[in-house]
Amino acid sequence: MTAMASAYDTPSADDSFAPMRFLGTVIRRDVLLAARRRGDWLTSQFFFVMVVSMFPLGIGPEPEILRMIGPGVVWVAALLASLLSLPRLFAEDFRDGSLEQMLLSPEPTVLVTLGKALAHWCIYGIPLLIITPVLGIQFSLPAEAIGVLVLSLLIGTPILSLLGSVGAALTLGLRGGGVLLTLLILPLYVPALIFGAGAVDGALSGVGYSAHLSLLAAFLVLTLMVAPWVAAAALRVSLE
Amino acid sequence: MTAMASAYDTPSADDSFAPMRFLGTVIRRDVLLAARRRGDWLTSQFFFVMVVSMFPLGIGPEPEILRMIGPGVVWVAALLASLLSLPRLFAEDFRDGSLEQMLLSPEPTVLVTLGKALAHWCIYGIPLLIITPVLGIQFSLPAEAIGVLVLSLLIGTPILSLLGSVGAALTLGLRGGGVLLTLLILPLYVPALIFGAGAVDGALSGVGYSAHLSLLAAFLVLTLMVAPWVAAAALRVSLE
Amino acid sequence: MLDVSVLLSVHDLACARGERTLFTDMSFGLKGGQLLLVRGGNGRGKTSLLRLLCGLATPLAGEVRWRGESIRSARDAYHREMTYVGHVNGVKDDLTPLENLRMAAAIADRPLDEAHALDTLRTLGLERCLDLPARVLSFGQRRRVALSGLVVAGALLWILDEPLTGLDVHGVALVESLLRAQVGRGGAVVMTTHQPLALDGIDIVPLVVGELSPAPGGQ
Amino acid sequence: MLDVSVLLSVHDLACARGERTLFTDMSFGLKGGQLLLVRGGNGRGKTSLLRLLCGLATPLAGEVRWRGESIRSARDAYHREMTYVGHVNGVKDDLTPLENLRMAAAIADRPLDEAHALDTLRTLGLERCLDLPARVLSFGQRRRVALSGLVVAGALLWILDEPLTGLDVHGVALVESLLRAQVGRGGAVVMTTHQPLALDGIDIVPLVVGELSPAPGGQ
Amino acid sequence: MSIAWFKYSSPMTFYGLAGHLAPWFGWGAAILAVIGLYIGFFVAPTDFQQGEAYRVIFIHVPAAWMSMFIYLVMAFWSAVGLAWNTRLSFMMARALAPTGALFAFLSLWTGAFWGKPMWGAWWVWDARLTSALILFFLYVGIMALWAAIDDRRRGDRAGALLILVGAINVPIIYFSVKWWNTLHQGASISLTKAPSMASIMLTGMLIMAFAAWFYSIAVALVRVRGIILERERQTEWVKVLLEQRS
Ligand code: HEM
Numbered sequence A, B: 001m002t003a004m005a006s007a008y009d010t011p012s013a014d015d016s017f018a019p020m021r022f023l024g025t026v027i028r029r030d031v032l033l034a035a036r037r038r039g040d041w042l043t044s045q046f047f048f049v050m051v052v053s054m055f056p057l058g059i060g061p062e063p064e065i066l067r068m069i070g071p072g073v074v075w076v077a078a079l080l081a082s083l084l085s086l087p088r089l090f091a092e093d094f095r096d097g098s099l100e101q102m103l104l105s106p107e108p109t110v111l112v113t114l115g116k117a118l119a120h121w122c123i124y125g126i127p128l129l130i131i132t133p134v135l136g137i138q139f140s141l142p143a144e145a146i147g148v149l150v151l152s153l154l155i156g157t158p159i160l161s162l163l164g165s166v167g168a169a170l171t172l173g174l175r176g177g178g179v180l181l182t183l184l185i186l187p188l189y190v191p192a193l194i195f196g197a198g199a200v201d202g203a204l205s206g207v208g209y210s211a212h213l214s215l216l217a218a219f220l221v222l223t224l225m226v227a228p229w230v231a232a233a234a235l236r237v238s239l240e
Numbered sequence C, D: 001m002l003d004v005s006v007l008l009s010v011h012d013l014a015c016a017r018g019e020r021t022l023f024t025d026m027s028f029g030l031k032g033g034q035l036l037l038v039r040g041g042n043g044r045g046k047t048s049l050l051r052l053l054c055g056l057a058t059p060l061a062g063e064v065r066w067r068g069e070s071i072r073s074a075r076d077a078y079h080r081e082m083t084y085v086g087h088v089n090g091v092k093d094d095l096t097p098l099e100n101l102r103m104a105a106a107i108a109d110r111p112l113d114e115a116h117a118l119d120t121l122r123t124l125g126l127e128r129c130l131d132l133p134a135r136v137l138s139f140g141q142r143r144r145v146a147l148s149g150l151v152v153a154g155a156l157l158w159i160l161d162e163p164l165t166g167l168d169v170h171g172v173a174l175v176e177s178l179l180r181a182q183v184g185r186g187g188a189v190v191m192t193t194h195q196p197l198a199l200d201g202i203d204i205v206p207l208v209v210g211e212l213s214p215a216p217g218g219q
Numbered sequence E: 001m002s003i004a005w006f007k008y009s010s011p012m013t014f015y016g017l018a019g020h021l022a023p024w025f026g027w028g029a030a031i032l033a034v035i036g037l038y039i040g041f042f043v044a045p046t047d048f049q050q051g052e053a054y055r056v057i058f059i060h061v062p063a064a065w066m067s068m069f070i071y072l073v074m075a076f077w078s079a080v081g082l083a084w085n086t087r088l089s090f091m092m093a094r095a096l097a098p099t100g101a102l103f104a105f106l107s108l109w110t111g112a113f114w115g116k117p118m119w120g121a122w123w124v125w126d127a128r129l130t131s132a133l134i135l136f137f138l139y140v141g142i143m144a145l146w147a148a149i150d151d152r153r154r155g156d157r158a159g160a161l162l163i164l165v166g167a168i169n170v171p172i173i174y175f176s177v178k179w180w181n182t183l184h185q186g187a188s189i190s191l192t193k194a195p196s197m198a199s200i201m202l203t204g205m206l207i208m209a210f211a212a213w214f215y216s217i218a219v220a221l222v223r224v225r226g227i228i229l230e231r232e233r234q235t236e237w238v239k240v241l242l243e244q245r246s
């Protein structure tokens, strides 16, 4: 047996950086895959812009009304943008068999779900933050409100990606998964929506926004601690 | 050769009802498949309800504002709900090879695209019409406006399905299909959105709505005449 | 040139995928009662050829004809007499095998004899799976469902892309007997496979794809 | 019972899919240098067994052990020494073959020797496809990419579900030599296939799945 | 006439022709732009209503015109390509799209720049503004579709189909948006009708419009040359050409 063991240099498992490295790998992998399609990155931003731009067309051009609904519209659009891109989070890897391979990795599955959620945020969340100020201008929001809007999205969009990964993992196996995703995840999104849009409303009306933002941040920390584990468990169940 | 010909009773091709029958087959097939996976089917309805219900949360509870934005929000939500379900219009049949089989049918491909668009409308559009009155009440719309809203959706949602089928065919098999689809199709939806939401606004403000509705109907007729052909051409291109 | 008994004929066909020309100047004719066995290593262009023959792809040059007419112009008639089974099965995950056959027949605009369809499924060893949705079937069982569709369609021309993948030894024997029956009835078959097949007694037209240039994949 | 040279052992394993019990009371042990050849007709439960062995599914009863420890508790160590290639390839459509290998290695937390990876791809006949995204590759070429990943991983245990599907004759010969090398090096292999394989000289442990009840699919 | 047409519809001959023409158009554009900008910024008088800000008009209006015109040209080439399967037509459509998108973006950008001093807002949901925005979205959609498709035959045809559907829809969108806005009227601001322009301003604007035309043609020719080279790189003449260059 010793001869055999030497034929295979089993990588040492006691490398304390391994989890971080693996997390980085998962994130880089997804970002690379998204970058392969040059369109993908820009496309997600334009999707967001378009959804936001549709509302004035449906509602009418009066600036006062638009200013009032602006923050809510931007937040709902961010939420929808994440929701629409989420089903693909695991589905493609599932179909072509590479999700199985990821679960067969020696590293814990929770790193896979965390990594994929963070990659999702890099791909869909960050561009969204960059484009938001332009949309704020379209809704004639004052500069301070735009700043708060971006800040609230900066804290809020990772929540959407993390919670969404739970939904995506559940959707994967179950037949009625589509409903579950919407049914379970949208209500979970509600606090983010209320705190986020509320902060901007507070800035607009002069009531202040720091309380809302701190609550949002607390919600983010909670999500970060819980969601990847739940998603990992859901993934294992879905792949059985 | 005669012996051989008798061994195969080639179905007669000169049956003038064949196209209608085939169209019916395609529609029935898709509706049956949707009924098998009720989960997916309900998704877009839930999505619709939730998007609409989320607005009061993001914007605030003032009834006058809600009444003003109500029709626009319902229309935008209908539009997004159709977008959510469209990527799957051809994708699953493509993956499992049955789309190829449909193109190899002796009947013209345009019937496939028309049939699938109509089936999409039956599955996602009709239930939406049934839910809408309830949502109208949530936004405290008066009865007449609700009636006009439903009527405008009745004329408008087939447009969404038909135009959407073009986008779905163009983006078939592409990565980022859903988001790309949105990018292509949302601009084309604009007239439907404006005429549809405009009709309800007209009813609300007492200006009248029949002009808007007739324009919407004209747009439907135009779409019905153009979209299936373009979608069929796009499908052939995508399957090459 | 215009031999009436030639069903499928190919004239100076050329095919390119991306920047790579897979084959050029391919010509052959196939009569009823013959089996065209397309051979060639991985990536030589067998699947590409079969898709051209079906009309799913457009050739770079040349033409495919059915009973002497271009398959572009005679599309209807051609598709009515042809069935294709590709690398993917065309089996819907949510339907049972019988429902799958029903759908396939409706889509191909052919009547379906339910009793015959059930018999065929049984012959193909799917007796115990009749009320299972295709999603839970094993790889080979799903392939068998696709082949049942082929048999039930009763078309004059079969175009089969590696019909033997995933089939066990009984399955392979079954396919052999199906091919024999089809050819015996005067039908024509175009097929590819990498596995050995016992086709003695069948009028085989051999065709090797992609010898021109050393192709990628199979050396 | 505790023979140290036994790598993979299975104790009273039972598997059910839906309402059907596929097999019960399965027990065996596999040492380094052995190849476990799982046989059985379509739908007998070969794939189901392999997924149990990987730890992708949970058994109805019994246990799978790696070096004497349950694969549940020794998950890390086990996955570090094992590679699985299933019916689906695990090949990303948007990446080139080499990028695919790179990804696979990173995900499995293994270092990748790029030169060796390129060599392997060449040996597996993918020389001409090195800058093509996997989506345009032929069926057999995609399978070859998956197999390259297997070779590059250099794991102690290979679990292969019908590795020969879609491979041409050269490809089959290649796989045979890979298996021979793996076993010769003291590694272990679990595999299924319906095709004949020339494995003379290899220490084969035969296993037939699903004889208990007349299973669906292959009669 | 017809012979020349067919001759130049072959990528090889067109490559040469485009190479000869592009510099002429390029220089023409540069000269016209210099003249136009000089008139715009130094000759034209300060507007008594709008002050100096109005000078954006010399870029804004030609850009807006070009963005619409280029879309029509693309639709034309797409229709030709789909009908006669001419390779060059698809290449032309591809070569034009980025310029069209650039002009659409430029008109949006300069318009917003102008709107701030004029209306006190960067953006209002005016009919013309909205339809310009949607046109920009259409351009982006078309380019995103091309970017998403590797196979160029598929990309060409899919893009052409989308352009044509858009071409049918663009007028409908324009009128729907216009009507949408007028019915809603209530808004306090609307795009002020262009003040009757001094003839020197009109001259400057027309010169700038021609500069934009020449620029578009020059850039399209250069881009189409690149596309031809890339697509025909396995043919003999391109190999010979590339060898000669290096
Ligand atoms: C983002 C904001 C803007 C956009 C997207 C925009 C878009 C357009 C478009 C598409 C045209 C061509 C329309 C046609 O010829 O039918 C145009 C022309 C014009 N725009 Fe703007 N515009 C914007 C802001 C402004 C502002 C702020 C002004 C000045 C008050 C202005 C003044 C003009 C004038 C004078 C013309 C030429 C009118 C004509 O030829 O009939 N635009 N603009």
Ligand SMILES: Nc1ncnc2c1ncn2[C@@H]1O[C@H](COP(=O)(O)OP(=O)(O)OP(=O)(O)O)[C@@H](O)[C@H]1O
Pocket (backbone or CB within 6 Å): C017, C018, C019, C020, C022, C040, C041, C042, C043, C044, C045, C046, C047, C048, C049, C216, C217, D129, D132, D136, D137, D138, D139, D140, D141, D166, D168, E151
């Ligand atoms: N866009 C492209 N660019 C370059 N080469 C391509 C492109 N698309 C396909 N190919 C090549 O064309 C060939 C397609 O082969 P095809 O699928 O017809 O092979 P096959 O003979 O059926 O192989 P297999 O036995 O593996 O199924 C492959 O070699 C593939 O690499």
Ligand SMILES: Nc1ncnc2c1ncn2[C@@H]1O[C@H](COP(=O)(O)OP(=O)(O)OP(=O)(O)O)[C@@H](O)[C@H]1O
Pocket (backbone or CB within 6 Å): C129, C132, C136, C137, C138, C139, C140, C141, C166, D017, D018, D019, D020, D022, D040, D041, D042, D043, D044, D045, D046, D047, D048, D049, D216, D217
């Ligand atoms: N939910 C279910 N209900 C009933 N039977 C099921 C269910 N899921 C799977 N099965 C059966 O379990 C078996 C699964 O077999 P498995 O995929 O392991 O077969 P296999 O031996 O790999 O076959 P193949 O050679 O075709 O790949 C099949 O016979 C299938 O019909």
Ligand SMILES: [Mg+2]
Pocket (backbone or CB within 6 Å): C046, C047, C048, C087, C161, D138, D139, D140
């Ligand atoms: Mg093939």
Ligand SMILES: [Mg+2]
Pocket (backbone or CB within 6 Å): C138, C139, C140, D046, D047, D048, D087, D161
């Ligand atoms: Mg199996």
